[in-house]
Amino acid sequence: MxxxxxxxxxxxxxxxxxxxxxxxxxxxxxxxxxxxxxxxxxxxxxxxxxxxxxxxxxxxxxxxxxxxxxxxxxxxxxxxxxxxxxxxxxxxxxxxxxxxxxxxxxxxxxxxxxxxxxxxxxxxxxxxxxxxxxxxxxxxxxKDAPEKTDGQGRPLKIDSCYAYAATREVVKMRWPGHFKEEGTP
CATH class of the missing domain: 3.90.1010 (Sufe protein. Chain: A)
Structure with missing residues (x-):
């Protein structure tokens, strides 16, 4: 657009x-x-x-x-x-x-x-x-290198930009265990 x-x-x-x-x-x-x-x-x-x-x-x-x-x-x-x-x-x-x-x-x-x-x-x-x-x-x-994670195994890409916000669909698809519903801590 x-x-x-x-x-x-x-x-x-x-x-x-x-x-x-x-x-x-x-x-x-x-x-x-x-x-x-x-x-x-x-x-x-x-x-x-x-x-x-x-x-x-x-x-x-x-x-x-x-x-x-x-x-x-x-x-x-x-x-x-x-x-x-x-x-x-x-x-x-x-x-x-x-x-x-x-x-x-x-x-x-x-x-x-x-x-x-x-x-x-x-x-x-x-x-x-x-x-x-x-x-x-x-x-x-x-692209085939292992995903970089923090000490708890959470991918560093999460919350690094708008699309990778823990509350967004991209995280839900790629890393469902780290997805957060909007409004949860």
Missing amino acids: PLPDSSSRDILHTRSITMHGYLRSDGLVDVEAHMLDRKPEELVFADGRRLAPGEPLHDMAVRLVVDQNLCIVDAVACIDASPYRVCAEAALAVREVIGFTIGPGWSSMLKNRFTGRRGCTHLSELLRPLATVAIQALWRMR
Whole structure:
């Protein structure tokens, strides 16, 4: 179902983000994000540079290389267009995620390492959802792995999202022993 119609309007900004996951010949997985921002009007930067309407304001990409356990074994970024020339230097900060494992605490780690003067806001915005892309990309290789559970044997997926709420039909079908009727503790 598409969004409902809106009022008459003029475009102010376009941001396109594409993300892909690739299985490499060495068994590792590349997850990549590319972001492109465009404005419909000419921009003039503080240093006098001009950006024609529709030319990229931001053009940046990130690649994470992860193993089957979601450990990041390599990371690289590039900034091909930005408002300030110095922005391209921020791409090097992405290498700081090497050695981290995608999972609980991912967003907090990014916030602590890439906010303010330590990193690029836009690259950080790309790194957050790359975690989900990595998980989705590895699905085929991990689909037959045992379900992760807590100490009581309850699958960790339960209550991790709307569909997996303990009171929903998905839990009733997949894990009937953990299903809860609406309103029960």
